[in-house]
Amino acid sequence: MPGARRISILGSTGSIGRNALDIIARKPADFKVTALASRSDWQTMASQARQYKPALVAVYQENAASRLRDQLRGSGIEVVEGVDGILEAASLDEADVVISAIVGAAGVMPTYAAVQSGKIVALANKEALVAAGRLITEEAQRTGARIIPVDSEHSALFQALMGQDRSAARKVILTASGGPFLGRNRVDLAGVTPAMALNHPRWKMGPKVTIDSATMMNKGLEIIEARWIFDIPADRIEVLIHPQSIVHGMVEYQDGSVMAQMGVTDMRIPIAFALSYPERLDMGLEPLDLASVGRLDFHAPDLEMFPCLGLAYRALKLGNGIPAVMNAANEVAVESFLSGKLAFNGIADVVRAVMDEPPEFDDKTLSGILRGDQLARAAARRITEMMESE
């Protein structure tokens, strides 16, 4: 690529962040790290900072920040902390690309900040567009920020739309592996433990995303994201179960052509694509061998088995902040499930209950949406506690 791209990574100690750093390590001539940001894992950040030598490291937790500051004393690397620190890392002038990979609602404000700064935003955080899709995409239009999805499914759609007649795109199709519980029924799922749900057959991801994948809320969030990334209405976004996770996404055009992006299940492919777009890097990864995969299956999702998918379509249709409510309720419910308190099927029940009586808030501003998020969390916690004690 012409000159090294300067990359800031929000969420550098997570799964996406570590994969991004792996790519950067493989292509030192193509990338330089400008800033790293993370919540609290100062040990990992210390070793990342030493290896990649960013100008700035931001840590959300104050204690962790001061530990890291001690570690990096004399290195010339500035350590900042708190929300302000994260936002500073998100909007650093020196960066060309900001990888937004802080998980959950905590990633919304940093994503907005990166968009506000007109960066290329390699977007892995799902919640930013789910909760504040309109605000963020409108701001991107204003500043010229370009949002390139890092999620394998949206990256596939992005690639399948590149250079094509956009006006002729009739439908986008997100594939879903179906998670670890494909083929089970709803009754089977009643006894699912966190360990069972965390054992995803295809992708290695963080715990929150893995549980979302098991409930298919992951796909629900992706539907809402796709609506904003590709400016396409809900009724033109489809989900197809594809257990092998080789085809990551497809775009159906009005002439009958379907353009698809395939690849092995390696997050580094979509991450690298977002970093190098429109070029494609040779990272020395194992190529896809379709002859040895042999067989690809596709079928329609079972909405009864995966109620979260239907809830997401409903949230998108309702609009007015309901996707933010859904997302917040889901985060609380997943946390409770992961801590062993809430049953697996309870996740959808909590989300539905909160959506049925949503808090009131102003969804036209980021602060309003973040307040709605808090209110929805509080409501979800009340409901979750009730269900936990059942």
Added chain:
Amino acid sequence: MPGARRISILGSTGSIGRNALDIIARKPADFKVTALASRSDWQTMASQARQYKPALVAVYQENAASRLRDQLRGSGIEVVEGVDGILEAASLDEADVVISAIVGAAGVMPTYAAVQSGKIVALANKEALVAAGRLITEEAQRTGARIIPVDSEHSALFQALMGQDRSAARKVILTASGGPFLGRNRVDLAGVTPAMALNHPRWKMGPKVTIDSATMMNKGLEIIEARWIFDIPADRIEVLIHPQSIVHGMVEYQDGSVMAQMGVTDMRIPIAFALSYPERLDMGLEPLDLASVGRLDFHAPDLEMFPCLGLAYRALKLGNGIPAVMNAANEVAVESFLSGKLAFNGIADVVRAVMDEPPEFDDKTLSGILRGDQLARAAARRITEMMESE
């Protein structure tokens, strides 16, 4: 599309030609027919001419031309004949797009004429690039003619390269249904009759192409075409058996992404794409329903079962006119098979024998290549007659 595109169709009475006219009939605002050309089927041409009102109709056979002239008297449609007539239809000033769909070596000169006239050439004839790939692509560069493949596999590759980082394309993969004899062995094939070979499981095509599909020489010719259309060496062109014929072609990029084009097996999709490129038309065709297809299979081709595939790779590697020799020998052998004289397995034997002792000719000029084609045909006829009498 901005204004109607003016289309000339060489081979209008064949399978591709009729499908092209079907598309034009569905989109009268988008297309106008400028010229039609065909070998001898004056009855079909008369009805096509009356329906589509071209300025010119060319018929190769003189008798057929004069019959057609009688039929169209007073219509204002000019009827021309012979090779000159076909070449006139191929290079008419008024046309924007020339569909080159005359089957066999007879399509080489008209294709060259269309390229020479700087047209958009919607290329269905395989032999032009097989026999004269270098000449034709160099001429296209000189005149600015754009070759857009009509063949579903090459159209898929074309679409999977559109708007992408071409320099990062590592491999192109042509899929093959495997034809009607997939899973049989070479001994089984000894008794194959023309009727059995003409019964293709996926595509409705003309007899020559259908037999080529059964021997996989079709795919062999496509490998050679792909080399010229996409300027990519033989060792980066792969064939993958895919019995469902849903994925028509794939491009593997160096980042590990594979872009694929899929669709139902309807020739109108790639034909329309070549006519409307870069736009995509809504022709009201049934969309692909992957959930109801359910399953896609892929495996490596059996080169022992399909020796024509190996012969094509060898011809491409040898160069120096050998692809033209291979193609000519194959045409003679297929004709002999279709007339019930040559055995199915004899087709590859004839082609191999002619390639083993190829005629000498100048492959740097079109006339030299066409002479080589004639010499190879003569050699193939001698060998075929010997084998027929066995």
